[in-house]
Amino acid sequence: MNASLTSKYLQIQGVAQTFKTAKGNFPALRDIDLTVGKGEFVALIGHSGCGKSTLLNLIAGLTTPTEGTLICANREIAGPGPERAVVFQNHSLLPWLTCFENVYLGVERVFGQTGIVDGKPKEDKAQLTARTHAALDMVGLSHAAQKRPGEISGGMKQRVGIARALAMEPQVLLMDEPFGALDALTRAKLQDELLAIVANTQSTVVMVTHDVDEAVLLSDKIVMMTNGPAATIGEVLHVDLPRPRSRVTLADDPAYLHYRKAVIDFLYTRQAHVEKH
Numbered sequence: 001m002n003a004s005l006t007s008k009y010l011q012i013q014g015v016a017q018t019f020k021t022a023k024g025n026f027p028a029l030r031d032i033d034l035t036v037g038k039g040e041f042v043a044l045i046g047h048s049g050c051g052k053s054t055l056l057n058l059i060a061g062l063t064t065p066t067e068g069t070l071i072c073a074n075r076e077i078a079g080p081g082p083e084r085a086v087v088f089q090n091h092s093l094l095p096w097l098t099c100f101e102n103v104y105l106g107v108e109r110v111f112g113q114t115g116i117v118d119g120k121p122k123e124d125k126a127q128l129t130a131r132t133h134a135a136l137d138m139v140g141l142s143h144a145a146q147k148r149p150g151e152i153s154g155g156m157k158q159r160v161g162i163a164r165a166l167a168m169e170p171q172v173l174l175m176d177e178p179f180g181a182l183d184a185l186t187r188a189k190l191q192d193e194l195l196a197i198v199a200n201t202q203s204t205v206v207m208v209t210h211d212v213d214e215a216v217l218l219s220d221k222i223v224m225m226t227n228g229p230a231a232t233i234g235e236v237l238h239v240d241l242p243r244p245r246s247r248v249t250l251a252d253d254p255a256y257l258h259y260r261k262a263v264i265d266f267l268y269t270r271q272a273h274v275e276k277h
């Protein structure tokens with residue numbers, strides 16, 4: 001892969017999104033320009049309603065922009081694709097299937113179809129099963145493969161959602177507040193697991209979060225968004241902390257505290273949220 005494609009793997013150019021509502025047009029996003037390099041970890045942070053999920057959905061190809069273009073690996077994003085997998089906050093597992101079956105479903109869709117998918121030929125059942133087990137193993141859930149979502153904890157369900165996305169071997173992992181609904185300890189554990197997995201898979205990640213510490217700990221770039229309506233990118237903070245990162249070591253690292261303060265200043269001083277009544 002050439003250097004220019006590596007540094008401009010994901011390109012968002014002049015993107016705007018306006019929704020048609022009963023009360024007329026609602027401009028959610030305007031003038032979004034962003035470049036993400038291959039293997040970069042990017043956090044989208046901003047106050048509630050500023051358009052983080054709207055931007056993520058555009059990258060996922062679940063919606064199309066009113067203006068502008070999104071490009072992934074030199075190709076315009078025209079819809080969802082197996083190279084971009086999404087992990088939602090509420091894990092969205094099918095309750096009647098086991099953890100194994102929930103992951104297998106996605107694996108089969110990407111690698112089990114007849115014909116050539118993403119340059120790879122069709123795989124047989126044994127190969128699909130092996131892929132599924134490998135993904136569950138990566139998130140430490142081999143022991144729960146035969147359990148149904150109703151029989152496991154929230155953190156475990158979230159892990160299944162991550163395993164399902166990872167099993168598709170996506171080039172880009174899109175995560176919409178994946179740990180938002182979890183308690184602080186489970187959240188910390190999954191953040192550490194995600195750091196290790198991404199270091200291993202070299203995936204490009206775009207993650208929506210509300211959590212300043214999560215953004216600084218995980219990211220290479222923090223994209224800070226202004227308040228809506230017509231939200232845009234206020235500032236991009238480059239986080240140059242060496243990897244692997246340890247939350248314990250970083251807790252009193254001056255560079256970490258500097259990045260943390262920069263995000264807090266942006267959110268609570270420059271973009272102080274004004275509640276609308």
Ligand SMILES: Nc1ncnc2c1ncn2[C@@H]1O[C@H](COP(=O)(O)OP(=O)(O)OP(=O)(O)O)[C@@H](O)[C@H]1O
Pocket residue numbers: 019020021026028046047048049050051052053054055228
């Ligand atoms: N389909 C839609 N139709 C109309 N308005 C929408 C639609 N989707 C989102 N919006 C509006 O666009 C704005 C951005 O929404 P979005 O969900 O992207 O924000 P967010 O930053 O992800 O919020 P949160 O952090 O609370 O999840 C909000 O004002 C929302 O009400």
